[in-house]
Amino acid sequence: MTHHTPRHTRRRLRTVVICTVVGLAFALTPLGLAGSAEGATLRVRLGVVSVSTMYAGSDYAGEAAQVSGVGASSIRIPAKWNLIQPGAAAAYNWSQLDQAVRAARTEGLDVLLNLEGPAPVWAQKPGADPLANGNAPLDPQDFRTFARAVALRYSPYVFAWEIWNEPNLSHYLIPPTADEYLPLLRAAYSGIRSSGATQPIITGGTSSSRGDTRDISFIERLYLLGGRPYIDGIGVHPYTFPYPLLNDPRFGDGGGAAVLRWIRSAMLAAGEGNKKVWITEFGQPTGTSSMSVSEAKQASIVTDALSLANSADWVAAIFIFNSHDLVAGPSILDGNMGLYRHDGTPKPVVAAITSLTGG
Template sequence: MKPRRGRVGVVVLAAMLAASAPLSPGHAGVAAAQTPADCIAASGSTQVGGSPGALFGGLSDADLARELDVARDAGMFAVRIDVDWSVVEPVRGARDWSVPDRMVDAITSRGMCVLGIVTYAPEWARVATAADEDYGRPADPRLFADFAGAAAERYRDRISLWEVWNEPNLATYFRPAPDPVVYALMLRGAYREITRSNPDAVVVSGGMAPGSAAAGGIPAVTFVLALYELGAVRYADALNVHPFTFPGLPNDAPGAGDADGNSAMVLWPIRDVMVARGDAAKPVWMTAVGAPTGTGRGAVSEEAQASTVRILLNATVGNSWLGPSFVYAVRDNGTDESVLDDNFGIVRRDFTPKPALAEVRDFTRLYPPSAGR
């Protein structure tokens, strides 16, 4: 995922407060057989995946393999990767799938599942007012849907879990500005084309960040309400939130320090909207969970990062409406501690572990992939 951060606001629940209790080791393991049906069955509420980020596809073979080994050995059932339209088809009509092919091959060869994000328009397909922007939205949602269908067809036997775009409620990743109507058309078209290519696929909406109106975004709950009004939620098998809360913790009370910027618990208001709209059976996934360490503004200590991961993973226990959690990121993107985006990993750039890695391992030992089936 090219987007590497988000912030979220919070309503305090006892379940989240209790979730900060330490875990004890259990029995580790990742499901060996990962057919498309296995991956759909494995995507239960207590399952943990990894979200390496947009730089993952450009790693050397050795580093890519080593990072995936960290994910596998931590008990992650799946890895979330960009199937990036702008990378695959920079020139219209000339698609080169080699970058996602390499990632998919490496992930599936380790017995893990793939969550593929169909995302990011190439320059030729962007809306004219954002043609110069890396994250300009598509000018024609139908062309985006066509790409999504082509991706689903290519990976029909290897990817059964799909996410449509990333953080569409943020101006940063939906230039020139987030637009629920445009995203609704993209979601509807992508869902139809993906499920036409693979009728059994699970299609998840793009992960929603807090979306401050002051920064040109749309708050997550407001965005979800708009999608319901537009009739678009029927084209997602699950909704999706990125519950980033840094520099606060997910269980910080509103008004406590920096907790006003903590929106992990928009999960619960979104759930209330879904129940009120008759969607109680639909889950909410969390496809980017974590916090940056280092010295940058908004960074947290490594211990606080570990606590953030532990609290959010434990929130899925007993809340069956929460889908799987994907930890962002597996490995630091860089070594500059002053840059937030360099420091989301649960291992450092040199692969030495941070405390959050132990939290993931402990959780997956208690709740191995088979437990979610």
């Protein structure tokens, strides 16, 4: 998700009725994407995305309570390299990340820790715009050092690691190519494993935007370049707003669900059938932007996606973006994707999810 604004146990899945996805479901069933999970068990890991470590003054305890309250087992927390290691010396600012991880564990939440850029100014390439959010480091070994330090500190509290965010978009990685990303992934993988951490390492969730590098092309190229040893799962962000995951009329290929199918096919072609797809972001904005929907429709779209992910045994997890609205005004798309409103009151999607999780 391109952010333009300031941003435990598993439970029984109760009755799920899919009203909007039947028409396209059958085209996707060969890869296990069925349209309903009525009477099933919530197999897939359900999480919620946090962006609070990006902003000072965040209420980490309150957010963790919100996430736990919907019955989610997990929270995705960003570890922003430029904010944690602003200087080249080994002086790390762990304050915000410590608070976020502590709050999550207090609520019994598992942590997916997202090691995210940009590279701090001291590590950037010569001539880079120091304000660009997509800056990669000149030397990937600097990112390895960072990843190792993060893993040494947080490994006991983390169930999986995600490396970078939407690396197929120039907003997050310059240039947004698998050739640029693989050295970062390899370095982070090495750094984390050298710390003794053994949790799964997931590729940075790719955006399903049709801009910059297409997600499927990015993943295919990543395998072609020899990325397989550094991949324990593939991260994806199959956004389709303002439409449901299985019914996006802008694409004749099934929208975001087709992206999942294509990426799964690429994994199978690479001999990676034993690994899984991780939906590390999916959501739907409310408010007044051109791609927003009513709060009731948001609830429908999110629960449909949950059911779809639950029906595919090769999908490991789905994380809903995000916990709460980041702004009070309704016109900012990225600022109104929360399960809870800016004032902390729940949107209908909260009741819809808890009806599935028993949260």
